Amino acid sequence: MVTIKDVAKHAGVALSTASYALSGSDKVSPKTRELVLQAAKELNYQKNGFAMDLKRKSTKTILLILSDLSGPYYSELIRGTQEVTLSNGFDLIACSSVGGADSTAYKFLQERRVDGAIVLDPNISEHLLRESAREGCPIVVMDRYVEGDFIMNVAADNVQGGYEATRYLMEQGHRDIAWIGGPSNSLGSQHRKEGYLKALQEEGIANTKWMLVGNFTEEGGYHSTKVLLMQEERPTAIFYGNDEMAIGGYKALREFGLSVPEDVSIVGFDDIQVAEYLSPPLTTVRQPKYEMGTMAAHLVFQAMGGEYVNKSYKLKIELIERLSCQPPRLAPNRGKGMET
Amino acid sequence: MVTIKDVAKHAGVALSTASYALSGSDKVSPKTRELVLQAAKELNYQKNGFAMDLKRKSTKTILLILSDLSGPYYSELIRGTQEVTLSNGFDLIACSSVGGADSTAYKFLQERRVDGAIVLDPNISEHLLRESAREGCPIVVMDRYVEGDFIMNVAADNVQGGYEATRYLMEQGHRDIAWIGGPSNSLGSQHRKEGYLKALQEEGIANTKWMLVGNFTEEGGYHSTKVLLMQEERPTAIFYGNDEMAIGGYKALREFGLSVPEDVSIVGFDDIQVAEYLSPPLTTVRQPKYEMGTMAAHLVFQAMGGEYVNKSYKLKIELIERLSCQPPRLAPNRGKGMET
DNA sequence: GAAATTTATCGAAACGTTTCGATTTGTTTT
DNA sequence: AAAACAAATCGAAACGTTTCGATAAATTTC
Structure with a gap:
């Protein structure tokens, strides 16, 4: 595995210089930057994200937890969160709780692998939520009500x-x-x-x-x-x-x-x-799913930025009239028990 | 932020002992294990996943990249991959390519944040795929054909x-x-x-x-x-x-x-x-979406384990007869241009 | 052209873990 | 009770980055 150390050596510069060059800092002269970039390309260098996050102490990604990654229900909601997340320069990843309620979610929440989370999943325990929410990882919970520091709630009315x-x-x-x-x-x-x-x-x-x-x-x-x-x-x-x-x-x-x-x-x-x-x-x-998604994402970022936000939001809901209703017959339609 | 070091100090043991205790090694005596666990609880210790991955050099998660996290199309496929992934003791996360073709996907593939990937997304460039696939991160590409080391293909016929x-x-x-x-x-x-x-x-x-x-x-x-x-x-x-x-x-x-x-x-x-x-x-x-999902996941794990696998798989497809077809009228139905 | 200033590079420490080899402690064998 | 062994604990090195402060090189100022 080729590391930044190898790149530095190959380019004939110090490790730190290589780091500066690779992250595009202007502390480094154009020609050495070129040199380093060239070396990186030649060695097919791939940065190790963990090491970076470890130093930087932030991951720039937020997690969306759904009970079922696949349901038709979620489309709009995902779209909403995604848009907001991206426009804040963060990445969005999703996981579900299938296969052991807390498993994957646990790994990402509890092990501090994300900077925030949006949870629409009754399977995730309140305990986990409360344990994981913290400064540097606010959590928005949808369609249920969970109280706690750095925990906010969004639901349709x-x-x-x-x-x-x-x-x-x-x-x-x-x-x-x-x-x-x-x-x-x-x-x-x-x-x-x-x-x-x-x-x-x-x-x-x-x-x-x-x-x-x-x-x-x-x-x-x-x-x-x-x-x-x-x-x-x-x-x-x-x-x-x-x-x-x-x-x-x-x-x-x-x-x-x-x-x-x-x-x-x-x-x-x-x-x-x-x-x-x-x-x-x-x-x-x-349900205003798209709006719920954007709302949730916005809340995460506001909380992250230390802004004061309300703990709980309710969004209005809309009746869609189609053709499955009409006034009842005048004489109530009494059944006579099982007919088949 | 409380680290394992704090836990160790609080429990009055060496850092390394705390680590052993927390990861459930049997090198540590039951009573010190208790001591450490207790300390961890008291301090509300949360392990840092990155530091762990950095040492362990594996993440035990595989990534599913979809062009659109929300499409109705994917349900079954996701279910398939998920089942296999979990039963191998790995976690599955999903991301999409919306918002700048390569962004999130890039971050996870290129920065070695996952141990394998399944890609159903025409937006991900072949270049990125070839650059990211490697020993320790095989990639399965669906519904298209990409050649390369550690890259496999699964598609419906x-x-x-x-x-x-x-x-x-x-x-x-x-x-x-x-x-x-x-x-x-x-x-x-x-x-x-x-x-x-x-x-x-x-x-x-x-x-x-x-x-x-x-x-x-x-x-x-x-x-x-x-x-x-x-x-x-x-x-x-x-x-x-x-x-x-x-x-x-x-x-x-x-x-x-x-x-x-x-x-x-x-x-x-x-x-x-x-x-x-x-x-x-x-x-x-x-399309046999569920099967495609499980197939893809299996391939990832087989490749990971160093087993030899074919580069490309095609799955059979099935016609579902419903009511939108019938024999044509005898006289071919010739239109006369626009009628409305 | 020497002193002062800016710019570019470097070395080393840190991030929070895991894990190897060494040391200490406790237990068994003679 | 000393010697031999096993079990428990410890210290320190690594993992691959980023970044601070220090040095070296290049540039400006007087």
């Missing part, structure tokens, strides 16, 4: 989202609105449900019949919907904790011979890419 | 894919089959086109009228399709270089009052998530 979606259905005349939520470790899902309940309450509706949990996956939505439809009475609308579950819902409804939105109106949450292409196109609640 | 898709259309009776390809820097797209041409040639069809390029985006597909439809004669089928362009194609066709598959049959490429939900569901060519 899920309560509002849940509330608006439910109100929207109620304004169309629905009163029997089911909720199929996400896993219980998702604060986002809990908040959406809160909004949902709040809207119902305002109208004096006390629904306890139609509240189920799924797991944010298509299968989960499918099964929960089936369970729902097997009951004696059926809702005229279903509000899903996310779009993927709504997709599963579509499937289940079709199997029961019910059509959307004639028999049942549907609202999802997230506005993933597919939502627009379903038939009927899915009415859903769009 | 795009020629085969293009060929089969085209044959499929021909077997249904189509003879006027258009091609709307991806950007010219995509080797994959080129190969698909090759397969397409080969299939046509076998039947003695010499199409030059209906070959356009898009840019792998929905808009690109939309515009190219419009251009296609404005021509005097119209194809009875269109083969798109990827699914996203096919989606744009659906839109354009609808605007022209043409329906899929009655008026025009459509085949896409990639089988992204949406494909299944379009109406009609899109017939497309599925």
Whole structure:
């Protein structure tokens, strides 16, 4: 392995001079710089980043931790963080928590390999977050709430989202609105449900019949919907904790011979890419993902720069009207139990 | 910042002993180990990963470079690489090339910050790849072909894919089959086109009228399709270089009052998530993305271990039949120019 | 043309680890 | 109880950089 020492020797200068030359300092004369660069090229010298970081005590990279590197959900968010990160002259790397909750994240957070982090991943323990956040490595946590020094929170206003979606259905005349939520470790899902309940309450509706949990996956939505439809009475609308579950819902409804939105109106949450292409196109609640991403990144840099920032930010959410809802039939659509 | 030195002092042992204790060596007695661990906890000691890597000369992480961290395309692929990487006890991080072709990728490859890399990104220059690949950092390049020491290639058999898709259309009776390809820097797209041409040639069809390029985006597909439809004669089928362009194609066709598959049959490429939900569901060519991911990762580890591996691998591809194709009408469907 | 000043180069220390070989301590063998 | 051995601890050197302060060389000033 060729080091800067070799380069220096080959160029016939001192190690320190070689270092100056390679990092483009103006302390070195043009002609020796040339000499060194030439030597570096000839030896195919590659700088060792660690040694550099070790001296410099900063890495100029920030880490994005996602629960699943691959989900369709994250696209916009990543784009947002990326743009801000780059424009600050930093690099962005991403990792996920698959395979042992804290593993990779642990390595990068705890071993001080990054200068900041953005975490959208319920699997990362609060303990790790609190231990790792410090001056020189602020952390922004998304879609959950973690208190601690150098820890900030960014989330969509899920309560509002849940509330608006439910109100929207109620304004169309629905009163029997089911909720199929996400896993219980998702604060986002809990908040959406809160909004949902709040809207119902305002109208004096006390629904306890139609509240189920799924797991944010298509299968989960499918099964929960089936369970729902097997009951004696059926809702005229279903509000899903996310779009993927709504997709599963579509499937289940079709199997029961019910059509959307004639028999049942549907609202999802997230506005993933597919939502627009379903038939009927899915009415859903769009989170400002891009904005959340840029916001998170900005916060990291502000905190890094020692600026005072609030601990917690909530971003507004928007209802996307498509074709999966319509007013309910006048006579409530009562099921008669299992039909298949 | 508290270092191992502080821990050692606090525990009343030598620095080296502290190091042994912290890394769980059995050279140290249980009771001093306890002592050291205790001290570390009290001081909230966090190990410095760089210093460690610098000594150890390995990072135990491999890098995945994607052109766009966010595309829906990558999900399965990432999952594949991730599984293999983790099961080898390594960590996987991802970065993209957005914002200055080589920046982040450059930093990690060139500065020896990883022990291996998997690259699916046409923006990364061959030069960088060849310079960075070395013993101790093998690189697998996907969907293109790069020659060099410690560089291996994995790709789907795009020629085969293009060929089969085209044959499929021909077997249904189509003879006027258009091609709307991806950007010219995509080797994959080129190969698909090759397969397409080969299939046509076998039947003695010499199409030059209906070959356009898009840019792998929905808009690109939309515009190219419009251009296609404005021509005097119209194809009875269109083969798109990827699914996203096919989606744009659906839109354009609808605007022209043409329906899929009655008026025009459509085949896409990639089988992204949406494909299944379009109406009609899109017939497309599925790349074995998961397999490509695991393959790539395995290759990295084999090369790392000094095993001999082939330089290049091609994986078979599969046609997914859905409802966007049917035999053409008997009288070829001749357009009369622009109709709207 | 010598003194003062600037510019270019150098040597050495530091960054925080790991790890080798040497030393000390504790245990067993005779 | 001394000799032989094993186990535990220690000191110091490395890893490849950056950077400070010191020296040497080149330039300016009087």
